[in-house]
Amino acid sequence: MMVQPPQSAPTVDSTTFWPQLSTAAAGIDAQQQLYAPNPALCELLGMGARRLEVTPLSALAPDRPELPEAFRRVLAEQRVVQLRDFVLLDAAGLPVAVDLTLSPLAEGGALLEVHTLAPAVREPNAQLSESLRGFAHEVKNPLAGLRGAAQLIARRVADEGVKELAGLIIAEADRLAQLANRLLQGSVMSPLGPVNIHEVLERVAALLVSQGQAAITRDFDPSLPLLQGDADRLTQLFLNLGRNALEAGADRLVLRSRAEHSARIHDRVAKLALRVDVIDNGRGVASELADHLFLPMVSGRADGSGLGLALCREIAGEHLGGLTYRSRAGETVFSLLLPYGESHG
Known part of the structure; x- marks a missing residue:
């Protein structure tokens, strides 16, 4: 398991960003309690939202102090921290191989994103696959900031042409986030x-x-x-x-x-x-x-x-x-x- 060094990134506004994520995600409050898990995380771990909302962060990976420690670093340094090749436990106690990204939230606490690892990602062309997977991790946080900035522009300007361009930026940020998710999840096809x-x-x-x-x-x-x-x-x-x-x-x-x-x-x-x-x-x-x-x-x-x-x-x-x-x-x-x-x- 690799712990990626912290990176500078804008704080994420959960009210506009994470509810729309197709990536498995949840908020973590200051007491290290999960809240507002999205459907993708519930499906991944085989738990309902109510159960996850009473689950402490440490229970996702018992005996793995790196996870709560990473959360504390996010709060202290207000930076993104990534945990690569990590293992969480699902509702049945079975291991789930994942990459984790923890990002500071503007209102306090952190956003937890959980990216499942597909075996195909590690087969032929492993060096290229690893590079692409790393790129997908790195690009999603700037995309979140880009999307948020475009939303602010769209709200604050009266010029319809500028609003239209801001809408294009938002749509493209969403499309690129979907592409990053595909790279992280082994190119699983979306429903047609x-x-x-x-x-x-x-x-x-x-x-x-x-x-x-x-x-x-x-x-x-x-x-x-x-x-x-x-x-x-x-x-x-x-x-x-x-x-x-x-x-x-x-x-x-x-x-x-x-x-x-x-x-x-x-x-x-x-x-x-x-x-x-x-x-x-x-x-x-x-x-x-x-x-x-x-x-x-x-x-x-x-x-x-x-x-x-x-x-x-x-x-x-x-x-x-x-x-x-x-x-x-x-x-x-x-x-x-x-x-x-x-x-x-």
């Missing part, structure tokens, strides 16, 4: 629900336009039905494609949606599919990358991570879809096909 693909594309367009780098044309088919999907993951996919285009020198983007009948997706044919094309006028895909563009660690930029397009294809696969492209200098088209009406398992 009805998605209006044009709302997703409008959100992506607004984010790209806010960077002031490209003109965006919308070419939407308004008759398209709702799709079963994960709106946040699809937003991530299209943002990655759009930002790749901008980094390839594009100053014009077209977002196009169509219905496609008898669409071939990999080795099967979908009776009806959604097709979304992201078209840009950038430099195109280098010929030496053409055969392995979607593989991890493949990038056309010296400073690129090589993860963006691999992630895009992964998200397409989560939706039983396919992602393809064609490219030449001055025009690159990435096409996403998503079937309507198919079971996602």
Whole structure:
């Protein structure tokens, strides 16, 4: 078990932040008593909220003094403290492997966040997985501060344009927090629900336009039905494609949606599919990358991570879809096909 050094971070306002967390979380008062546990924590430990609210912090990990000691450090230093590779006990007394984050609350006490560890996180590419998991921990606290600041701006300004931009910041902070949760929980898929693909594309367009780098044309088919999907993951996919285009020198983007009948997706044919094309006028895909563009660690930029397009294809696969492209200098088209009406398992 590793104890991470304390980090500076803004105090968390529980009234606006932790009730919305999908991460397992609860408050800890000055007497080291849990309060207001969220549903994710109740489910993780197999305890009802009433039982957890009469549970002292030390009872979560008997004979492990590091936990109450970490809480005392949070109060004394008003800093975030993390406990990695920790073990809590659930209602049946069984061990639960977790990472813990304790953050100071503005009203006193601390916020406890509990991140379960999935075995898959520690298998192949262990060094990269550990780095990503560490990144996910580190990014969530600044996101909380960013989200809180954006909320304050939205409340205090009268300018509707500024309020809209603050709303974008809040939505993106929430989306990135969800992404961090996925990294920490072994990429468990969120439940799929009805998605209006044009709302997703409008959100992506607004984010790209806010960077002031490209003109965006919308070419939407308004008759398209709702799709079963994960709106946040699809937003991530299209943002990655759009930002790749901008980094390839594009100053014009077209977002196009169509219905496609008898669409071939990999080795099967979908009776009806959604097709979304992201078209840009950038430099195109280098010929030496053409055969392995979607593989991890493949990038056309010296400073690129090589993860963006691999992630895009992964998200397409989560939706039983396919992602393809064609490219030449001055025009690159990435096409996403998503079937309507198919079971996602």
